[in-house]
Amino acid sequence: MAKKTLKRTRVDDSSSDSSEEETVNFDDMSLAQLKEALRDSQLKKNQAEKKMRQALGDITNTSDEENKHRKSKSKGNDAKRRKKRRRVGVRVLDDDSDAEKEGESGSEDGTGSGSEESHTDSDDDARDVVADVASLGRRALKKEIDETYDAKKRFDSKQGIVQGQLRDLFDILPNHLDGKTRQKGWFRRAFLDGMSSQLSNTSTRVRRGAGDSIFKCSSADLLSPASRRQFREKIGWHELGDGESGEGDARARGEYASLDVPILHQGGSKEYDIHTCFLNPVLMRLFAAIVCGPNAAAAMREAEDNGTDIASIAVPVTDNMERIHQISCTEPGAIAAASVLAIWGKSTDIKLQARGDHTNIDYEGRFNEYLEILTTGLHKKSPSILHVFAEWDRQLRGAGRNHGRKKSDGFSRAMEALAAEEESLEGEGESAEGEGNGGGGGGGDENGADSDSDSD
Template sequence: MAKKTLKRTRVDDSSSDSSEEETVNFDDMSLAQLKEALRDSQLKKNQAEKKMRQALGDITNTSDEENKRRKSKSKGNDAKRRKKRRRVGVRVRDDDSEAEKEGESGSEDGTGSGSEESHTDSDDDARDVVADVASLGRRFVMIKGLWINKSALKKEIDETYDAKKRFDSKQGIVQGQLRDLFDILPNHLDGKTRQKGWFRRAFLNGMSSQRSNTSTRVRRGAGDSIFKCSSADLLSPASRRQFREEIGWHELGDGESGEGDARARGEYASLDVPLLHQGGSKEYDIHTCFLNPVLMRLFAAIVRGPNAAAAMREAEDKGTDTASIAVPVTDNMERIHQISCTEPGAIAAASVLAIWGKSTDIKLQARGDHTNIDYEGRFNEYLEILTTGLHKKSPSILHVFAEWDRILFPDAEDSYAEPGRNHGRKKSDGFSRAMEALAAEEASLEGEGEIWPPSPNKVLSAGSG
């Protein structure tokens, strides 16, 4: 009888390529041993096939140990790449400086020889500076202007600039905007810094962010309180069309042509706008223009939040003086950006935003997408009227600033209408009475022949007696 044998493959778990074969003689085995040998052989076969399938299914076709080594190396490279990207992306530098582009460490991978702690501190400082500049852009939108000519961030100061001729030319407008920027530029950011690429990007990003937030607040966040209408009325261009006469629309006669939607039949006036006038005059009135309470509620909503506009509306409905409305105790844009009095740019911006808010235009941009209103041109026109009135000390314009400050900034230390009106700080009634008492005491002592002020020794001896 032929000798029956079975080849069994023994697999070493330490390597997929290591195996050896052994021969089992069936004739020397009992039935129980034979079954056990077959089961053992099948188990070994299954394990070998499973390991083979895993190896074939792995695109790296490497052992587990090699995979671990590769993953570990990959993580290290990723960390280096992340560090390099962070260094280049955050560093505040001039785009034209090749030395800064390559990094100061001289290392190709950008890791440098300094400590990770010092590098992180530098990154944090850079982020803080960029955030400061973006905040500067937001403040500019609120009190100086909704838009800025990009060249103003690159131009040098023209010493021959005349503020009274600001709006006579484009160059004059740019120089005026440059001075508006210098008015709010903090000491740690000098004039040369503003000409760098990173400054321009951060500043313009801040302006764009603030315009976006403002447009949302004017229509959605506080529109019902600002305009005293329902939120549904401001929801779509179709629903806002009902306000077009309020924002200056008027029909044109035969042969006339205008700009805006339905250009052949009408146009939007820039100053014959009821929404700008206290009392809603349809024609420009020097005594009431820029005094519509809508404009003040809108500005309050921007710098103090929607609740401020709602409180002002409620006070007006009750016949209460809105100047008594308290400033919210929480942080707001007014406190963050230290807005302390009414600026010409704030009034001009509020006027433009009020018109845009009730227009059929969708986006807040320099020219209306539906009405074709030149909002940037309107802003400059309103600003010119206000600043010219200030230069000439026009009573009507001074009254505009005085009324805005009376309602919005009653405790302001300064005002365009009355510079230094509180002489540095507002005196309380208690302070005034205390000073009067001191003056009376001084007069009394001088009348008695006392030396003023008394010597310390005399005060001490009087106390001991």
């Protein structure tokens, strides 16, 4: 039988250059001894490799602090290299093939029948959007308040728009928070976290949570870009004639109008009408769904379908945004935001962001444009714009739900009954007083006669 041996190299701790070979005879070992010898051999091998790695690492002649900095920087570079961001082209205008591809890949969040890679890309896109929003928010919050800001020139420049947004934000801050609060890290983090969360919740609610009640269509119609393409005329799409080109793409066959949008107008007018713009019930149901919950939009739709006055509907009282933020009247930003969200909700765009990832619609620009129209109309007391706000207040403040400022019909009837009762009591009091004065003379004679008789 051949002699089985294991040759091992033993490293002496005192000198890395000196080593000796040791021969082990397997035939003379039991199974337990053999296992122990193998473990011992592997342990010594690991120790030798570790010592060699340490020795090789010393050739840099750098301090521990420098090594830490170098490793940290290297790790950061590796992380940057690993991060992949998909570039989304914004110059494509309602291309048929792209819409079909988006529709076939699955639902909006990439979780449909698409591949695992498409799902990862969708998740990366969502994170990128949140990161972009956070970046914009941080830059805006770091801006200093311009004391020379003129509200009438808010929309004349980018700087004016930012200053207006800052003032809108600070106007709703509690009184005990001074102007320096916005420079603090905790305030920026709280605001950006809330903004990112609200962005996600809004996009989900507009299409999935309450889309059927808002737009009066089936949920399947809003499921994918391909299914939403049927609504493009409703959100302002119109074909271009010869020699015309769409915004952002000279090869486009059409473009999306900013104000000639049926979904913005009461009655669905395809051309801008100052008397009906911003009065489409879709906008009011959408805003109600965001601030009061999906049940509010469903109740408003039911009232409209049944021909019931919107002021008589009863909306379940819950801890919604209207109660939490004590919303009691309609602001220009609410109407402008609802208008933009209504267009986005029926568009083929997937993500809710400043510019449409498929339609190329400039949603941020649209919002500022609508806001300028509304605020200008308020400052000039334009009858058509004042009517818009009055109608929104009537629709959304129906039944005095949640805010408690508008008196109910029952309260009015009770006050009328109290007033009628008071008038009745006053009338009875005057009648009794008149009778008392008339009988007072006879009583005096009687009393006088009695007195005479008593005196007698």
